[in-house]
Amino acid sequence: MSTVFTTLDTPMGALLLAGEGGVLTRVTFGRPEPAWRAGDLPEATGQLRAYLAGERHDFALPVRSAGTPFQERVWAALDEIPYGRTLTYGALAERVGAPRDRIRAVAAAVGANPLLIVRPCHRVVGADGSLTGYAGGLSAKRDLLTLEGALQTALF
Template identity: 40%
Template sequence: MSLTEILSNFHISETTEEIYKNTIKASEIETPIGKLIAVADDNFLYILIKLKSPDKVINTFNILQKELSSSIVIGSTKIITQLENELTEYFSGKLKSFTIPMRCLGTDFRQQSWNQLKKIAYGETMSYGELAVKLGRNVNHARAVGSAAGANPIIILVPCHRLTAQNGHLGGFSCGIDVKTWLLQHESKFKNK
């Protein structure tokens, strides 16, 4: 399903349109891991997700629209253009740290989890339990950390792919284990270059 098809299924009633005074732009970005959907205004990136599950995309759009009182339309912004450039550099192995201003919407625990995820270095991994401990929680909160990672609205830049199970297994990933494996191998290849 394309972004156009998703947005055509993402209905806004006439009364709703009157409430939303701001507009946020959504754009498709082709990458080596497949098509990504980026949603941003001229100040922040709000969403970067893989076009895998249209229902998840629509749900994420609904949350964003409600929280920001904004409509979402197809288009680009200076943030999306900057993101495209930085993703090109990342996938070529030249960029290890993104400079895109981001705003992730979620519960306090999810926000804390996502902020900790951003501290995991390029090419490194951390277990879900280790992240729970860094958050001041018991290692047994690993499932809650996994749930927060699964709800991450900005993949790659908030690197939930760097989380693994305690036993060294990959664990889950909202984009699929094949994409998680690809990203980890890609970062490992360019880590010391």
């Protein structure tokens, strides 16, 4: 089965969506693989547009990702973080049963998430609430958390 991709213009930049047979396999701010072909992913595009417009708080999309068993556990825990809420890396480690000295491994699994926004890795923050690491950049993470009401916009 071949992978198709489309891009979605967002306030944070062009978002790349890729899938196979109607199943979403990647959402990123990156570039398409050379073997992929341009195509349509209308359901994913529509749901992401609605999310970015503040009209949708979760996604109902068939998705597939291939990670290690540890990554899959971490990713499943990401799916449990509610819209408009954040969770620290330490709390996430605790949820997946990882010891405190494995927080970096948890952070690496979060960083390997191939489904940005749809699988809400942007909702994971540092122990002090600071915004740390995001494949789409910290500005995009800030924008997403502000959209969800988890952060206030800067006051002047």
